[in-house]
Amino acid sequence: MTLKGRDIVSVFDFSRDEIEYLFKKAEELNDIRRGRTLNIATGKLAAITFFEPSTRTRLSFTMAMKRLGGDILDFGEVERTSIAKGETLADTIRMIDGYGVDLIVLRHPSEGASKLAAEVAEAPVINAGDGSREHPTQALLDLYTIWREYSCIDGLNVGVMGDLKYGRTPSSLSYALSMFSNVKVYYIAPKPLQIREEVLSRVKGKIEYLKCEDLREVIDKLDVLYVTRIQRERLPHPEDYEKLKGLYTVTPSSLKGCKDNLIVMHPLPRVTELSHEVDEMKHARYFQQAVNGMVIRAALIKEILGL
Amino acid sequence: MEETLKSLNIDSGTLIDNISAGKGLKIFKILNLKGETVFLFINAPGERFRVKDLIAVKNCFLGEKETLKVALISPGATVRRIENFELKPERHLEIPKHLTDLFKCPNSKCITNKEREPVKPSFTVTQREPLKLKCDYCDRYLSREEVEELIVSGK
Incomplete structure (x- = not known):
């Protein structure tokens, strides 16, 4: 079973077997629960692109990546980025993807934003919430x-x-x-x-x-x-x-x-x-x-x- | 029908036949036939004592998008080319599994409605009878009536 390179836009991007497989894999990472950092994602970079306020999901993805030993690129609050100047989501994602990140985590107020991001990015995209649609x-x-x-x-x-x-x-x-x-x-x-x-x-x-x-x-x-x-x-x-x-x-x-x-x-x-x-x-x-x-x-x- | 075409002097063009009664005017509107010679027949006699609407247009042929819009408004309609007052074989209109860039998604929060975003509205047919579509981006479901309204309103 492999999820390598998979975009996660919807829950339906998983099968039941894959969900249960992930539960078992999560149990193998219980050291993270105890505050340990594993060095299995050294050199890997996840872009955290949140176009809406979030505390838990943002921190959770950030901590998950860091506990795996990887790093994050967080573009911060939308008000301080080019998006405030009117840049499109597609352009923002293409630019970040071009930096060679290994993963893009996206939260956006528009429904279907993660599907669009997945279409334009080479790196896999994880939907961290898009409007009222899915999380x-x-x-x-x-x-x-x-x-x-x-x-x-x-x-x-x-x-x-x-x-x-x-x-x-x-x-x-x-x-x-x-x-x-x-x-x-x-x-x-x-x-x-x-x-x-x-x-x-x-x-x-x-x-x-x-x-x-x-x-x-x-x-x-x-x-x-x-x-x-x-x-x-x-x-x-x-x-x-x-x-x-x-x-x-x-x-x-x-x-x-x-x-x-x-x-x-x-x-x-x-x-x-x-x-x-x-x-x-x-x-x-x-x-x-x-x-x-x-x-x-x-x-x-x-x-x-x-x- | 050929006799009628001769009397109307339509030697070349398109005949949209078997339009559900009452839908002819809507189809006329969406085809945006400005400056063309158009004959619209309303409540014309059809098969088995039913009535139907028809549209005959001189020197005008429907593109793929127009044809699909006709099929979405009146699923049973047929399109025939007219050449030298003769009707070419009937073309039944089939709605494909995926529809792209025909009308906007009615969900204002859908990414396809975001200004300047380079993405075309696209829908998947999830049910044929009665017709049901799903937006490929926001998952919003649309009934055939909603689709008709979107096409007619030009959205």
Whole structure:
């Protein structure tokens, strides 16, 4: 099995076998988790090209490359680059690619930006989020976190809650889950922020799913609760935010009646949708999830670079 | 039909036949036939008591893009060349698996709508009946009705 030179634009650029192979490869990199640097990517350079603010994903890719012993070329904030002067994405990517980097990690607000970048660059491109479309490595780290907990993905009941319409993590996670068997997904969201039909049409027949508006209706069925943030400005009537905020906030009391081994996940950053009291509960996995992100990205980079 | 062409004095040109009733005017508009002699037949008698629209254009032949647009608006339409008042064999319009640079993606956040970005809008046919397309860049799905609207509005 080889991922060498592969562009990762979508979750669908992986097969189920490749995803599980990456999980095993990530486990071999557990020294990274303990803060060790491996010298297997010495002399390799990854370009970190982020056209949107990001903390976790940017740091996670940077740390993954550095822990592998490689280096990064980060072009910094967009405001301080030629993009602010109106340079196109294609030109920026061609220029960076021309420097001979080994990998390009791209985050961009336009949907499909990573596909365009992959078309113009010789070096492999990893999509680190493009608009509301996809965030494939987020899905990979989400599945990896679930897999580390349950040793499998098949047969699990996963609740995805919050802004499912505009968030890119719910779509990528749904696509990734659709590669496994007998997975049931509960989409828990207010109607205006429910999962997009185009996402459902791609997973139809592959996962069983149910849309609902109240976590309490399904909490006892879930093995995984994946929480995302609802943003006031996304709602058709922003004044509804205060009312919805309570309904879509996870607290110890909203987890009453849950399975003993339920895990609560969140792509972070969180605001008010996940109370700090949950941090102390045995169900919380979001900080481990963030660390898993660095390890699985290191495994992915290692495989794409053929190391 | 040849007799009709003679009476209309169309010795050379194109006949678009079997247009779904009601779609003729839309096709006339998208073909942008300025200065050409055009005959548009609306609700003409067709097969099995059905009605259809037809367009006959003098001294004008459709390019690949125009032909595809006709097929997308009225999938059952046929295109025939007219030479010396004679109709050449019927050409059934087939929609290929991939469509490039025919209309814009309706998703304003799609990279293909980014100003000056050197990328053409392109779509893949994911379902033929009823027609469904998917943007190759942003994954947005389009129904045949949406495609028709995009073509007619010139977007």
